[in-house]
Amino acid sequence: MLTTLPLERVYQFIEPGPVVLLTTQAGGAKPNVMTMSWHMMVDFEPPLVACVVGAGNHSFAALRKTRQCVIAIPPSTMAKTVTGIGNCTGRDTDKFASFNLTPLPAGHVVAPLIGECVVNLECLVRDAHLVNRYNMFILECVQAWQNPELDDARTIHHQGYGRFAVDGKIIEIKSKMR
Amino acid sequence: MLTTLPLERVYQFIEPGPVVLLTTQAGGAKPNVMTMSWHMMVDFEPPLVACVVGAGNHSFAALRKTRQCVIAIPPSTMAKTVTGIGNCTGRDTDKFASFNLTPLPAGHVVAPLIGECVVNLECLVRDAHLVNRYNMFILECVQAWQNPELDDARTIHHQGYGRFAVDGKIIEIKSKMR
Numbered sequence: 001m002l003t004t005l006p007l008e009r010v011y012q013f014i015e016p017g018p019v020v021l022l023t024t025q026a027g028g029a030k031p032n033v034m035t036m037s038w039h040m041m042v043d044f045e046p047p048l049v050a051c052v053v054g055a056g057n058h059s060f061a062a063l064r065k066t067r068q069c070v071i072a073i074p075p076s077t078m079a080k081t082v083t084g085i086g087n088c089t090g091r092d093t094d095k096f097a098s099f100n101l102t103p104l105p106a107g108h109v110v111a112p113l114i115g116e117c118v119v120n121l122e123c124l125v126r127d128a129h130l131v132n133r134y135n136m137f138i139l140e141c142v143q144a145w146q147n148p149e150l151d152d153a154r155t156i157h158h159q160g161y162g163r164f165a166v167d168g169k170i171i172e173i174k175s176k177m178r
Numbered sequence: 179m180l181t182t183l184p185l186e187r188v189y190q191f192i193e194p195g196p197v198v199l200l201t202t203q204a205g206g207a208k209p210n211v212m213t214m215s216w217h218m219m220v221d222f223e224p225p226l227v228a229c230v231v232g233a234g235n236h237s238f239a240a241l242r243k244t245r246q247c248v249i250a251i252p253p254s255t256m257a258k259t260v261t262g263i264g265n266c267t268g269r270d271t272d273k274f275a276s277f278n279l280t281p282l283p284a285g286h287v288v289a290p291l292i293g294e295c296v297v298n299l300e301c302l303v304r305d306a307h308l309v310n311r312y313n314m315f316i317l318e319c320v321q322a323w324q325n326p327e328l329d330d331a332r333t334i335h336h337q338g339y340g341r342f343a344v345d346g347k348i349i350e351i352k353s354k355m356r
Contacts (some may be wrong), residue, residue: 017195
């Protein structure tokens with residue numbers, strides 16, 4: 001169902017700044033998922049991604065403990081689900097079940113991929129020394145997946161308080177920039 | 179011409195992941211400007227923004243030396259200019275002149291604001307200890323400006339190689355998320 005996304009193309013999906021979902025799985029617990037918008041590329045290859053996860057989030061503890069996660073990029077059609085996921089906690093909610101998400105097994109991490117997402121990035125925590133000061137994790141993407149059925153999907157960008165801009169018109173300008 | 183943007187609203191412009199312009203001014207040199215897409219919010223208040231600036235960029239040296247910059251968010255109508263700025267270097271080009279940008283004096287930093295941009299953020303380098311390892315600067319936004327004539331402007335998101343998604347439809351969903 002999902003196909004491999006070459007690692008050198010990962011930045012093309014993170015650099016535009018879409019809202020993403022972060023999945024984790026700690027010990028025998030059910031997998032969990034949170035909504036995240038504070039992330040950026042740090043390097044092309046291997047793809048390094050920095051993210052800030054609020055220390056109060058249930059996912060924070062799992063990410064710190066397991067040092068693994070999946071970053072999944074939802075299509076705009078999932079905006080309501082994305083908001084719902086951001087408005088409840090994995091402490092008392094099985095979010096995969098509540099939001100009808102399809103967990104798929106990953107290759108390198110225990111946390112699941114999300115079948116409904118455009119792209120899934122299997123990530124390992126490469127550097128945790130910024131966690132105490134900034135709640136910041138440096139992740140290395142070790143495997144990436146694309147959903148061929150969502151090739152033309154638009155992503156969403158959070159402007160605060162549940163307001164999202166959906167990708168609109170595409171502009172292509174000749175450029176030397178990667 | 180520009181009006182104050184309350185600092186607690188800064189994240190609403192960075193969190194969506196727009197392409198930004200970074201201005202610097204080192205010593206007696208002319209001000210310089212680069213195109214940047216690797217940045218994220220780190221904290222709401224004071225607004226902390228992390229960014230990764232390639233060590234080969236002319237702006238990298240100025241930012242490291244002066245510990246000051248302006249992050250300016252261009253409207254989609256500037257896409258060609260944004261690409262042009264990213265395709266030349268301040269080493270041999272006066273980019274403000276070449277691209278007809280209007281430099282405006284900032285209040286707290288020597289680097290200029292850009293009159294044509296939607297939002298301008300005056301920033302001080304708050305933490306440079308990640309520069310050697312990741313080319314990453316942690317910036318604190320100390321003053322923010324909005325261009326009231328560009329209230330409805332759309333921003334652009336870089337997908338690689340000069341391909342940009344322009345903000346399209348706006349979705350608003352009731353949410354507890356800030």
